[in-house]
Amino acid sequence: MRAPGASVAPVADPPEPPPRITYVIGRLDRAVRAGIAAALEPVDLSVPEYTALSVLHRRTGLSNAQLARRTYVTPQSMIQVLGGLEARGLVHRSADPGHARIRRAALTPEGQRVVAVADVAVEELERRMLDGLGATREAHLRDDLVRCVRALGAGLDAPDAR
């Protein structure tokens, strides 16, 4: 005897529970990072470096502290990344008029060029990852992910994305 609507499969093994969602998130992140790292090899950028460049491209003029909060790392970590990018001439930092302590970062023309090249590669990766998902479902997915980030108290657009 079989419950109505059940699968026709022969007895079927114990119904393995779905993987924990946090586990899937971690696994996906690893796959994404590996993919991005590979895509970034030609322009000689690490994932943290590309992340910083990319954020600065969207929101120019962020300070090191702001950038750190945005990417959920400590300012001590971000200063390393930013220092490297500055040394390579991809980022320019200038003192905030009105608060000499704060140094606001912006992409140099070369930084713009590099991030544009990297973006192409990353977009290709995203297309591959989202292949077959409709635009609507993709939007839902992004929205839900953002919602999750916020629910964990790491807002993505708080006054300072803190």
Add this chain to the structure above:
Amino acid sequence: MRAPGASVAPVADPPEPPPRITYVIGRLDRAVRAGIAAALEPVDLSVPEYTALSVLHRRTGLSNAQLARRTYVTPQSMIQVLGGLEARGLVHRSADPGHARIRRAALTPEGQRVVAVADVAVEELERRMLDGLGATREAHLRDDLVRCVRALGAGLDAPDAR
């Protein structure tokens, strides 16, 4: 004049593009890892350790190589984690009958106990993260994430989850 259906907001700043979805994934993963790390402190487990225990709890008898593929790390990395868990008596490894080279891992009673305690904490975190999302939407989210993992070529349930 204003297009029909447009927002009523006064002029509104340049329509900032939505954050890149891979960026949101990375950001969420960082938040999740931080949360899990905090939740795991009482049982003195690292995130990689908990991940391994958790996977073994669902799929007992995996080899080091299988476990490595499942979690998307190299076997050289996994052997370290597994070694530590074995030394702490949370995992027991025994030679596969039929292939002496392969050592299959399983949780010890103590390992079962620890993972159960950790699970409670992690589940609380997931509840917080998914708060307000309906069960249906949560299922969609998980499904889409799994789909993304697969699309990137890192299947979650291939013959060997390779």
Add this chain to the structure above:
DNA sequence: CCAATTTCAGAGTAACTGATATCG
């Protein structure tokens, strides 16, 4: 004096690559 920002210095975790040995 306090809070935020910047930044140097020292560690530490977690991951990697390379190499070796065994087994089927």
Add this chain to the structure above:
DNA sequence: CCGATATCAGTTACTCTGAAATTG
């Protein structure tokens, strides 16, 4: 001999904690 597994050893990438200086 080949392919998969296990595992030792060395190294690297990334981030962290601690501390000090500066600014408003």
